[in-house]
Amino acid sequence: MKIASILAEREVDSPYAWFRLSMSLLISMIGGVGLWSVVVILPALEADFNLARADASLPYTITMIGFAVGGILMGRMADRFGIVVPLRFGAVALALGYALSSQAETLWQFAMLQGLLIGMLGSSASFGPVISDITHWFQRRRGIAVAVGASGSYLAGTVWPPVVQYFVDTQGWRDTHMIIAGICLCTLLPLSAALRERSPKASVQETGTSAAPVPESYENALPRPAVQGLLLVAGISCCVAMAMPQVHIVAYCGDLGYGTARGAEMLSLMLATGIVSRLLFGWIADKIGALPTLVLSSVMQGLSLLLFLPFTGLFSLYAVSALFGLAQGGIVPTYALIVRRVFPAAEAGTRVGLVLSATLLGMALGGWMSGKIYDLTLSYDAAFLNGVGWNLLNISVAVFLWFQLDRRRPLRAIGTA
Numbered sequence: 001m002k003i004a005s006i007l008a009e010r011e012v013d014s015p016y017a018w019f020r021l022s023m024s025l026l027i028s029m030i031g032g033v034g035l036w037s038v039v040v041i042l043p044a045l046e047a048d049f050n051l052a053r054a055d056a057s058l059p060y061t062i063t064m065i066g067f068a069v070g071g072i073l074m075g076r077m078a079d080r081f082g083i084v085v086p087l088r089f090g091a092v093a094l095a096l097g098y099a100l101s102s103q104a105e106t107l108w109q110f111a112m113l114q115g116l117l118i119g120m121l122g123s124s125a126s127f128g129p130v131i132s133d134i135t136h137w138f139q140r141r142r143g144i145a146v147a148v149g150a151s152g153s154y155l156a157g158t159v160w161p162p163v164v165q166y167f168v169d170t171q172g173w174r175d176t177h178m179i180i181a182g183i184c185l186c187t188l189l190p191l192s193a194a195l196r197e198r199s200p201k202a203s204v205q206e207t208g209t210s211a212a213p214v215p216e217s218y219e220n221a222l223p224r225p226a227v228q229g230l231l232l233v234a235g236i237s238c239c240v241a242m243a244m245p246q247v248h249i250v251a252y253c254g255d256l257g258y259g260t261a262r263g264a265e266m267l268s269l270m271l272a273t274g275i276v277s278r279l280l281f282g283w284i285a286d287k288i289g290a291l292p293t294l295v296l297s298s299v300m301q302g303l304s305l306l307l308f309l310p311f312t313g314l315f316s317l318y319a320v321s322a323l324f325g326l327a328q329g330g331i332v333p334t335y336a337l338i339v340r341r342v343f344p345a346a347e348a349g350t351r352v353g354l355v356l357s358a359t360l361l362g363m364a365l366g367g368w369m370s371g372k373i374y375d376l377t378l379s380y381d382a383a384f385l386n387g388v389g390w391n392l393l394n395i396s397v398a399v400f401l402w403f404q405l406d407r408r409r410p411l412r413a414i415g416t417a
Contacts, residue, residue: 017137023194024130028152031126034118036157040164041173049107057371059111064364066119068357071128075353078129090125091188095181102177132352135340136199147282150333157271165264222404234397235358241391243366266321273325281330290337291402297330302391
């Protein structure tokens with residue numbers, strides 16, 4: 001009876017699952033610093049190394065590429081060894097990456113350390129693997145649970161930019177990196193212990209019992225490799241569009257004469273409303289399914305991106321930044337929901353890692369592309385329009401998948417438990 005009671009406490013949708021989700025959110029928020037610190041220090045790098053805007057954006061691009069590759073590697077590691085191993089490995093890599101990059105003497109030294117240690121081996125462990133782990137612990141409320149977990153990266157974007165900006169202004173970017181290194185090492189290693197319990201997936205494999213239903217097969221509607229490929233295209237395209245305001249809002253505000261501190265505040269506001277968006281769209285996904293939610297969020301992102309063109313006043317930019325965050329937050333979590341309904345649970349870490357890595361490649365490409373367009377035109381107008389074009393591609397893929405996968409199924413067939 002005692003063993004049965006202990007096992008019951010560790011079942012899908014149990015109170016322990018919600019506790020584990022809260023710890024995952026905290027870990028993702030701290031580890032997500034690697035996504036945002038390089039955005040905040042972009043103007044400082046530009047001045048310190050005497051760079052053009054596109055060159056100053058390069059460390060972000062390389063970090064995102066490393067993050068994308070790392071998402072796949074860490075996902076496979078989590079599938080094989082459990083979530084704790086990549087989390088602890090990533091904590092050490094993050095601390096080492098920030099400490100070493102603070103001593104970089106050239107742009108390329110800084111960029112390579114960012115890409116390898118902070119992006120590929122560090123922050124990636126606290127994103128894709130954490131989200132895939134969450135999907136194993138929830139069935140009835142998987143949409144909202146994944147949305148909460150995926151909000152960790154946005155919570156990082158809400159908390160870290162003003163903190164990093166403060167230390168950059170008072171201590172310089174190099175000392176700021178040393179401070180971040182210490183924070184990551186002292187927090188992420190102890191917190192990873194909260195996730196030591198093996199997922200229900202592992203228990204099912206060992207005991208032969210069924211903790212959750214096997215995902216439905218969609219082979220008759222669309223082959224699984226085709227679904228995977230289309231999700232990769234969707235992930236890249238949505239995040240090329242998403243990268244324009246997220247990566248360049250700080251520099252954009254500096255160009256408009258409002259100062260980089262205002263830009264950091266807008267980035268935080270954008271990501272704070274993104275958290276609200278992810279929770280709202282997670283709830284919507286539980287009601288109507290992941291693919292309709294993906295289409296809805298993508299349409300809203302494209303419309304809000306267009307609003308950056310006519311509205312350039314200080315108050316207007318705050319409002320549009322908040323609106324953009326509310327629009328785009330629901331896109332990325334839906335990919336994990338689709339993966340879990342189409343592919344076997346044992347492949348979740350790898351499959352989710354692949355799709356989320358595609359979104360990061362989109363962020364990397366979009367961040368660099370926007371900087372290059374700015375250098376060529378000395379304006380961000382064309383960069384915003386470029387983002388809108390990529391967003392239209394995402395909408396097209398989402399609508400196609402919705403039609404193909406749902407054409408013989410009810411609306412709730414995908415993305416809900």
